[in-house]
Structure formats: C-alpha cells, structure tokens
Amino acid sequence: MDHENDTIMLTEEELDALKETFYAQALEMSEELTAEILSLEANDCAGEPVKRIKRYFHTLKGDSSSIGLKAISELIHSAEDLMAALEDRSIALDGAVLEVLLKSVDEIEKAISADRLGSKHEIPTRLKEDMEQLLGKARGTPRLAMTEYEELVLSTSLAEGMKIYRLTLEFSGDCVMKSASALLLLQYLSSEMEAIRVSPSPEDPAIESARFFECIAASKRPAHELKKLCLIPGVTSKAACEELDAASIVASPEKAGTETPVDSVDRGLDKAAPATIRVLSERVDQMMDLVGELVMGRSMIEELVGRFEARYPKDELVHGFVKARSFISRSLSDLQRSVMSIRMIPVEKVFRRFPRMVRDLSNSSGKEISLLLKGERTEIDKALVDVIGEPLLHIIRNAVDHGMETSADRKKAGKPAEGTITVEACHRDSEIVIRVADDGRGMDAGRLKEKAVSMGYVSPEQAGAMEDSEALRLIFIPGFSTAEKVSGISGRGIGMDIVKETVEGMRGSVSVVSSPGKGTEFTLRFPLTLSIMRAVLVRAGGTMYALPLGSVADIKRVRPHDIDSLTGMDVLNLKGGPLPLTGIDGHGAENRAGLRRSKAFVLTLKHGGRKVGLVVDSLAGEEELVVKAVDDAIVSTPLVSGASILGNGKVVLILNIGELISRTLTNPESLGYRRFERKPTGTNG
C-alpha cells in the first residue's frame, strides 16, 4: 500500500527512466511554483493560484516519495499545511510565509538536482524550524499573524507579567461615528491595557460599517474585569474577552527579543542582555520636537547675548552670560545627539527585503546575480527607514532588469558569469550615504542624449554641449525613463523621477555615475537628522528664506555688469562657464530691475551635480533651524520644503533646492526668474 512497495517491483532501468522523467517534471514544476508563489503577493491568497500551488505541491510530494526522496516529501507536506492555513486564513500572507514557501521550493530544486547527480542534499534545519513555527502559529492562534513589531510588544508584555487577550466588542446599535467611538474606547482602556493590534483600525474607513471591533491586548487585569471596562454606553453593547495562549503566539521569545526598535543608549553596559525599553515612537517624536524648541530658545539667547555684549562690552556680567550660553549650548548639542540616537534604527531593517527580491528577479529573468549588502548596521533616522525602501527597491529592480547582462553575455564580455549588485550604507560627514552599484553593462550617455533629443527635452545643440555626467541625469526627468523601455545598452526602466522625488522629499539627493561595460552606481545622500539643519538665511523681495547650508557652494556679491543675458535668460559669467540665474520670490521683475540698478548677492546652489545661481537682495546670517512640515493650505508649492521659526520668533520658509534647480534647468522656455506658484485649492497639480 505504500510507495516503497511499488518501487521494489521496478527494475534498475525502469527506476532510472522513471527518475529521469521525474527530475525533468519536478524541475519544471518547481519553476511554475516559484512564479505562482510570487504571484500570491499581488493577488491575495484566495482562489486559483492557491489551488494551483497546492496541486503542484501535491504532485511533487507523491513523485518524490515514490523515488525515495523522503526528506523532500516531508517538507512538501508541511508546505501543503501552510497553504491550507493560508487558504482558511488562520495565517496571513506576509514576508515570513512567502520566504518559507520560496525557500522550500529552492530546497526542493536543490535536493532534486543533487539526487540526479547521485549526491545528497540536506534540508537546512532552519527552514524546517521556520516552517514549524509558522504552522504552530497558524494552529495556535487562528486568524492571528503578527508583524514583527506586534510580536515584540507581545513578548515584552509577557515578560512584564501581562496576559494576552483577544477582545471582541460589538458596537452598540445606536453607535454613530464608529471611528471616533473606537478611538474613545481605546483611550478609556489605555491605562488598563496595551493594545497590540486593533481591527478594523479606527483610521480604516471600513470601520464605519463594521459591527465588531477586535483588539489583541496585553493587560494585568483578569479577563472579567477587562471585559467590564470595555462596555461604554453609546459605543459598545457586548464584549467578549478571551485569554490567548501566550506560548503559541510568540514562538521563541529570544528571537523576538532581538528585534528591538529602540535600543537603550547605554547598550554597552550589559552585553549579555542589552537593557532595552520599548517606547512609543510618538513620544520620541515629542522629545525631538521639544529639543527643537530648545534649539530655537538657544538661538534666541544667542541673539540676545550678542546684543548685550555689543551694548556693554566691558561688563563682567556679560562675560558670565557668555559662559553660561556656551555651557547650555554644549549640553543642548549633547541632548540633541542623544535624542537623535534614539530615533536611529539600523538600515538592516530596510536591506533585509532585498535578498529575496534579487533572488526572485534573477530567477525570473534567468540571470545569475548575487547581492552584496554592506554596512547593514549603519543607523539611520526612523523616518528615513519608512521611506527609502521603495526608491531603493526601484533602483535595484532596474539594475537587475536592465543593468545586468545575461550570463552568456557576461562571459562573452570577459566578466564573471555571476553579476554582483552591491548595496552599501555608511555615514559620511553629517550625511548618510547609500550606494547601489552593479557591475552590469552601464549606461550609454550617447544613447540617453539621442533619446532626450528625440523626445524634445533638449535641443541637439544642448545635447552636444552636454557632458556625460549631465546626460546621465536625464533619466530623472519625469516621463523620460517611463516613456518606453529603452532596451539594449541604455535601458534603465521605470520611474526614476519618482525615486528622485522621494529622495528629495526627505531632503536627500540622488546621483548616478556609470561607465559603459563596467556598471552603474547610484548614490543617495540624506542629512543625518531630518529635523534640524544648518541654514543660510537670505532676504529677497522683503521676505526671508532659508537654504540648507550644505547646498550653498559659494556666495558672491555681483554688480549689473557681471550679468549677461543668453537667450532671454540671465547668467553670471564665471570662469567655468555661465551660471544660470534664478530668483525665488514673487517679485521677479522688480528684483531683476534692482539687480540691473545696483548690486545683489548670488548664491551658487549645488544639488546632485547641478548648479544654479540664486539672486537675493541681502544675506541675513546663518542659523540652526528646526524644520517643521508646512501646511499645504498655506504654501502649496514644491519649491518650499518646510518652515521654521527663527530665534526672533519670525517664520521662515525653507527652499527646496532640488526643485528650484530642476525648475530652472529643465524647463528651457521658462528659465530665469520664476514666481512662486500658489496652487489653487482642490485642483490637481
């Protein structure tokens, strides 16, 4: 009745023939499986793909056990269970599940290939453990798959002696404004329990039509007390409180313990068990805000002390003030650094998504690519972590799809068959630098220029005068890289303009260098901290603006005769060539007239290798600014990236240098002085 009895009946030749058929079929199926599993990501996990995956697994299981690959059939058996759990939603499709499924397929392939060559392949115990953990989770906690963060909260709560509950609350029939109601409920319970996961979230519009509200929470209270607390008139009519089996939720506490979003500052004190506390990120943000306010206060004091000093140069008290000021200043800098360090998270959190993606992409494109990650321990601001994943994925995807040659092509070119993509993060000066380099075919500046000319972005003359480094920047023009797949040597795929926009949105920059045949390298730079920056203050048209200090390359005082006009555009003639000039405020015309009459200042702004000269009336000093987001209703122009309050209490707008330069350089017909555009409310754009 079992398969081994069948195989005994076969002759040696018959078995070999059978095996050969199996190998071929199995490898084919595993390829199909990979594709199907990857398609799960997009299509949720109901319906056809799941059925097909189960069918493939089932066939593979039968076949592998019939030729004696017991380890494989066992692994597949578990994978089938996992699929069943996905199907009945006792586990959610997340990265961990996908990873395990994909790894299983990899292992199946490896084992089959090994068997074909007469050797043996051991299934890593790690994979088996991961699989078991997921299955345990699916069995122990129906409909409960936790994110890493949720697991962390859970394990911490358990360590603090709390119990884990699932609260199922029914909204009362007369409950209106369910989002507000859920918020109210959580507010009432906040002193009694720690909500780990709520569903639907109060911010989910679907909550308005929900009848039930579910909450996984940790609390020291017994279930019946918690249940009673959940009953709020006008909000809830019924509550159920069920204690969950903690062990089944958190599979291995030590694993969860390694994922700490916030490390304590004195991490070195106790190496065996770093003392960590879990802090709500809002609290850290609040602290950061307060530090920001203090920095502003320091600016005020500095200004006052300066004036005091000028008025009473010989007074001894002034000396004391100056000393006290320096003391506060130093402590504040230390405080700022400490608070900032709390917000810092290893970039590893972003990087860890990449290996699977590269593996999947290289599988599907038939290229051999290895991914080299460096500097994963580099710490970056939490806000950056949330944002840079997408642009990096984009760049890496493009590198795989377009940058890399096929193995055959690489061999022909005398390169190793396997291509390498390096993703590296490091701190340099006061910047975070992230590099994505490939050793692929590189981009051809000539081809890019041709395309830009054919698409009408630049004139043939402009293209001719363009240096290669400038030509590479063409890929960042909106629509340029998406217009058509530029296959062959120059191809760089989709949406580089989006990458640039996202990076610049975080006050960062992106640059690219490439050499044909050798590879391409993208470099992303971000300020170390996103909320405090050193700025140059300038005045133009009676208004004060701030420019990030790092983007000002040079400041010149200019007179009318220094200015030249080239095809209606003002330029400053410098040794290195003409510098295009631009204005910032809404008084471009007057400004220009003023410039013609008397003198003004030109700040050379540089960003991502491009330069323009910004004409301003006067300079107003340098200050450390706390950057605040600007309300779109007040100023809705991409030319402004934020606002800040100066030591004297005045509000100053921070200019978005990348945008200013792009506008000056990429719209040939509207070069020169530009007006601020006020976006009419409600329109697109």
Place this chain on the structure above:
Amino acid sequence: MRPITSEVDKSAYSFLIVDDSLFARKNIAKAVEAIGGNVVGEAVNGREAVEKYFELRPDLVLMDISMPEMEGIEALGLIRERDSSAKVVIVSSLGHQEMVKKGISLGAKHFISKPVVLEKAADIIKFVLAQKG
C-alpha cells in the same frame, strides 16, 4: 471635594452647556434634567466656555463643536490644559467625526451626536460622571 461614588448622586452634579444655538442648549439641558443635574451656566462660544468653566468649575461640560469666535475643540484644549481633571463631553452633529476624534485625543470623555437622543445622552452623561478623575 465631592466624594466619588459609583452611583451618580443625582442632585449634586453641575453642568456647563456650550452651544451657539439656543435650541440646542435647551435640548441638551433636557438630558441633564433627566438625570437630575443642574445647569449652572451656558456659553455661546468657546471663549465664553473657557471663562465660565474656570468661574463655575462645573462637574461636566457639554460642548458643541462648531461655534463662532472659538470652536469647541479649541476651548476643550484650553480647559484641559489648565485643568486636566476637567470632564468634557462633545455634542456634535454627524459629519464632524475628525473634529470629534481630535477632541477625544485632547481628552474629551465622550461624545453625544445630534439630533440628541435623550436616553442615550443621559446614559453617556451618567457613565462619564461615574468615572474616576
């Protein structure tokens, strides 16, 4: 200080009603009367509400959201900032949910939706009064 009891001592509680509409003030006052509370003051905008709150120190404020001069949420914030034990219940028509949520995050103890359903409003008021602190 009034002793805190779990049962609402009906005669003892004082209320400040804030709404720019006279009808709305009279209407919500019915809910207060239904539980035997006393309306000790009325205000027609947020600024007046803040002044009267600190003058009268009522046990509970019933606060409209949309009012001239100063909106209810701002008044709520000012009151809670100076007296973190202040109990404020928002009274709002539907459609101001985002404001209500803002109010809750500023420490509003509950909300009553307009048109006011008497029994429901009374239940909510009783519930809030029975809460500690």
Place this chain on the structure above:
Amino acid sequence: MRIEFINPFVEAALSVLDAVLQEPSSKGEMTLERGLAQRESFSVSFGLTGGIEGMVLFDANERTAMDIAGAMNGRRFEEMEPLVLDSMAELMNMIIGSSVSLLNESGFRFELTPPSILWGRDMKLFPINLETLKVPLHSPKGVLTISISMKPRVG
C-alpha cells in the same frame, strides 16, 4: 448632477426630521430645474466647496418653519421669533452634518460653509451655471424642500 449626491441629503433629512418631530416624514417627487432655487419665504443655505461645489438650500413657508420649530421646542410660535430661526438653523446643521457623514462614507470629500438664513418675501436666488434638483419632504408639519445645486469639481 449625479443622483448619488442627492440621496444622502434626503436620507439624512428624513432621519433627522423623524428624530426631532417624532413622526415619520416622506419623500416627494424629485424635479430638476434650471435657475430658481428658492420658492418659499424661509430658507437656510449652505455652500459646498472642495470635491463638490455648489449649494444646498432648505426652504419652507413661515408657517411650516414655525411649526417645525414649535415641535422641536415643545411650544407654538406665532411669529418668526429668534428661537424659530435658531432652531431651524440647528435642524439644518444636523441634517447637513449627517449628509456629510454619509457622503464621506461614499468617498466624496468636501467642506461646508456655515449656514445662512434667507428670510423674506419676493427674493430670488439663482445659482449660476448649476442645475438645481429639488426634493420636497412631506413632514407632519408641512413641506420642507431640499434644493441641491452642485457639481463635482473638475481638475
């Protein structure tokens, strides 16, 4: 004009009227008109801006306004005294508030201006370039008409 803009207003008005009058009201026949929005001598209007632009206007004759306000306040009015205006404005606030909530749930986003009361005889109110959809609501206290003149904002 799309009908899905209108229904939330009608639905909200009927449910609020039910709640304050404690008796059911019913919806009359819808008509589409160009031009004149107001017919009766008492009305409350709201402007809409944002994702939807236009105006919502409720109108009734003075007797109906006084009777509805009377039911709300538990007394009879013989004049258009301030409490009548106040009660009607509050009623409209409630209706509009509920409508916004219903419309938001259907994915429309817009803002409302505070209500304005228009009261007097021989007035004409013409929304420019907008069609007006009128829905009479038959309440136990008389007819209250909702006129909705609006369009989704383009670009």
